[in-house]
Amino acid sequence: MRTEEGGRRSAFYGDGRLRPLWDIGSRTADGQRELNIAALWVEFAPQLGPGQTADVRLAPLHPEHWRHLKTGDVITMHEGRPAVGTATVIEVLPPRI
Template sequence: MAMVPADVVNEAGVTVVDVREYPDHDEWEVALDLLADFDTGWRPPTAWWDRLIDSAEMMGLSDAAAWCRWGRWESIHRTVRAELRLLSPAEGGRQTPVPGKGILRPLWDIGRRTAAGRPGFARGTHLGGVGAGVAAGRHRVGPPWSAVPSLWRHLQPGMTISMHEGRPTLGTATITETSYAR
């Protein structure tokens, strides 16, 4: 926990001082979850993520370890964060919930166009099993390991991109933060 700057606060308003109380009550999983959320307003180094991954694996928390691996990947490759709104089935959205854990790798209309003027979709990920039609909170949106990060670098906070599964639009995402090196 000494790696986290004292002034960093996660989205829930929790500080590293708050997290220190959980291990005292044998609430190690809660502490790990809160520590993995300290990536807003602070760029955790890969060593931070390595420690969280090791901790999650020692506790047998495979989902938490996978999330921390994603955080580590973001620390190296940068990311785009956005507020995601999924369309309801009545609006043409999915009839079933969006699968989590990186199972769905939707296409994103990020503003590129083909020579014919059609959208030049980019493959990206959506993490966090949000059900169809649910107004979602912050979810990570970014290129998967095999994507070309340079395709995403033009995105800026305030821009809106659309999420697709084939031609139909599944939702829209408004960019809230980018951390690509310029």
């Protein structure tokens, strides 16, 4: 998201250091939204600035929580309360063992 839309105010390194929270549609036992952690790698760029788009790879902390996602699903990135970005799933790969 652009800064004016509530997105980040600064660029982040695309090397997997960033581990934002993602709204992937999960709910707690009492129906509250549950956010899930995934490390983020930017493809073909050293960093990603506010409002920029890129192909990224996510490495979920708990892959079993992400198994319901499929190509075309839209998920929302959070770094605190407001959403700071969105992603459209373009490929789903099984976890590496």
